[in-house]
Amino acid sequence: MATVAVAGAGPVGLMLAGELRLAGIEVVLVDRLAGRTGESRAGGIHPRTMEVLDQRGLMAEFLAAGRPIQAGHFSGLFLDFSGFATRYPYTLAIMQAAVERLLEERAAELGVRVRWSTEVTDVHQDAGGVVVTVRTPDGTERLAADYLVGCDGGRSSVRKLAGIGFPGTPATMTALLGDVELAEPPAEPVFQKRREHGDFSVLDFEPGWYRVMTNEYDHVADRDAPVDVEDLRRALIRIAGTDYGMHSPRWVSRYSDAARQAERYRHGRVLLAGDAAHIHFPAGGQGLNLGVQDAMNLGWKLAMVAGGHAPESLLDSYHAERYPVAERVLHNTRAQTVLGHPGAHTEALRDLVRELIDFDEVNGYLGGMISALDIRYRVADGHPLLGRRMPDLDLKTSAGEVRLYSLLHGGRPVLLHLGDHPESAAALTGWDDRVDVVAARCPDEQMNVPMVGEIAVPAACLIRPDGYLVWTAEDEPDTASLRDALTTWFGARRC
Ligand SMILES: Cc1cc2nc3c(=O)[nH]c(=O)nc-3n(C[C@H](O)[C@H](O)[C@H](O)COP(=O)(O)OP(=O)(O)OC[C@H]3O[C@@H](n4cnc5c(N)ncnc54)[C@H](O)[C@@H]3O)c2cc1C
Structure with a gap:
């Protein structure tokens, strides 16, 4: 193996x-x-x-x-x-x-x-x-x-x-984060302020402790230098003028905008x-x-x-x-x-x-x-859905009602037939060890896709295990193009 x-x-x-x-x-x-x-x-x-x-x-x-x-x-x-x-x-x-x-x-x-x-x-x-x-x-x-x-x-x-x-690009600023207790916390659970020397957040994350974050844009710290709660306290006082009674740190970390x-x-x-x-x-x-x-x-x-x-x-x-x-x-x-x-x-x-x-x-x-809903991979030219994530449609199959994403639980590609032309299922011969074929009905004729808008539900489509569409047919499937897509993404046909 x-x-x-x-x-x-x-x-x-x-x-x-x-x-x-x-x-x-x-x-x-x-x-x-x-x-x-x-x-x-x-x-x-x-x-x-x-x-x-x-x-x-x-x-x-x-x-x-x-x-x-x-x-x-x-x-x-x-x-x-x-x-x-x-x-x-x-x-x-x-x-x-x-x-x-x-x-x-x-x-x-x-x-x-x-x-x-x-x-x-x-x-x-x-x-x-x-x-x-x-x-x-x-x-x-x-x-x-x-x-x-x-x-x-x-x-x-x-x-x-x-x-x-x-x-x-190297760091241009310094950010600190600490999970701490506060003796005098701000009243609001999400307290974020922008000030003359930078900005800071005090977040009431979980009972008993707060996450305090500071961003200072006028200096770059040595990324290998040790960091502790006193660094965070000083930064907070520089920006906010108070440390809100900070004590009992669980964790303090420093990071930057190095990209x-x-x-x-x-x-x-x-x-x-x-x-x-x-x-x-x-x-x-x-x-x-x-x-x-x-x-x-x-x-x-x-x-x-x-x-x-x-x-x-x-x-x-x-x-x-x-x-x-x-x-x-x-x-x-x-x-x-x-x-x-x-x-x-x-x-x-x-x-x-x-x-x-x-x-x-x-x-x-x-x-x-x-x-990340707008991702479109360059898988093929043509249909506006190619390379985009398939929406989680409600479907009816012979086994009952299912959500499309449940068909992907096994991590296998799915050839999904939603129309009246199941002949593309036959094109799958030789790939059925790797690809699941599912026939279903979708009660909706249209679906809403981010960055595309309302678009007709396809008659058939090939969905990768990560949920992206690599082949689609609007009416009668073109089995030659389906075989090409199967070979490209899931290897050669087995005789
Ligand atoms: C302040 C802050 C807030 C953030 N907030 C968000 C957020 O809200 N949402 C978000 O999506 N992301 C956020 N991120 C980013 C997120 O934390 C990271 O992108 C994420 O942890 C990356 O995961 P990873 O598994 O790639 O790496 P890591 O989480 O860094 O894990 C790497 C692992 O590799 C191990 N390792 C290192 N070297 C070796 C070695 N030689 N051999 C064996 N093991 C090794 C380490 O011990 C570690 O366990 C934030 C980051 C910061 C700094």
Whole structure:
């Protein structure tokens, strides 16, 4: 059985490990930490991330652990997701630690155990596979795998060991975060202010403690210097004039707006995902969302290739599709950082952007970008749905009423027939070991797709395991083009 080594058991490594196991791939998941720290950088997930989790049947647990809030934003300027055509038109407030716990539980159910205290220190690859050297409390060990994926965060060892460059723009500002107790907290649960020397937030995150964040735009701190609660206290006093009686820190961290991206996401048998592939200021809360969706894009492709079903070239579509998505996120976070600067000129610009966001089109455009509902991969020319996410339609099948996303729970591609021409099902002969075929009726003739609008429900469509559409027919299916799409995405026909 093919084996994939995954370095890093953060949210992205966990998501990827689950995806690979779901497709029957052996996974070795290592992390240099001794165990979970309980720390949470991210505090929320966005609509498209919730949709991909729903495509694997995971949303009930996530909804139980989180709280829907209307809190999408662009540089702190409110974006309204409530009118978006999705079952999840909001941000789910959920701590990163809870996301990791749920993804680890899912990976464990599928048979993946994290090997803690196991740090990747060297990588060697050749035509036959990858040898990953790890340091453990018992010494050095060599792990053999067919592929290695570095999900080992912004300072990724895998990226460096594979010799993949990480160009971008350096830090221009300094941000601090602390989860602390406050003797004199502000009255409002979400207290965010912009002042002469920067901006700060005091968020009543969970009972008993607050998340305090500061952004200072007039200096860049040494990223390797130690940081503690006194740094946060001084920054808060500089900006807000008070420390709100801060004490008993659980966690203090420093970060910046350095924005860098791996020049390639694949070097032979080594791939990168999540923060290992891209870092940026957490403006708009996009990083974890971006990484989980990297894992969703890569998981099924790597499983197809490692399992011997599809050619290696399928892996190149991972870089081709995900690099531009992250490039755009880096771009928008740079813009958001500039919009964050203090001063009368920026305030004037913020007022103008706020007024623009009042227009539905602008709210839809920026919200589509932040929520990732607007993604369109370049899979083929033609129909406006090609390369976009398939909406979660209500369907009627011979087995009863189902939601479209439930058809994707197994992580397999789906050829969905909604019209009167099931002959394209016959075209599937030779791919039925890899692709599910489902005949159903959709009570609606039209569906609403972000960035497209109202559009006719297709008569048939081919949906990838990550929920994106790669072939569609409006009436009588063209079986030759269906076979082409099947070969491109899911490998050659088996006789
Ligand atoms: C203040 C702040 C707020 C944020 N808020 C949001 C938000 O609201 N929404 C959002 O989407 N994103 C947010 N983010 C971004 C988000 O936290 C990251 O994008 C996310 O953690 C990336 O996940 P990852 O799995 O790629 O990397 P990480 O979470 O960094 O995990 C990497 C793992 O790799 C391990 N590792 C490292 N080196 C090695 C090695 N050599 N061998 C083995 N293991 C190794 C580490 O121990 C770690 O467990 C925020 C970030 C910050 C700083």
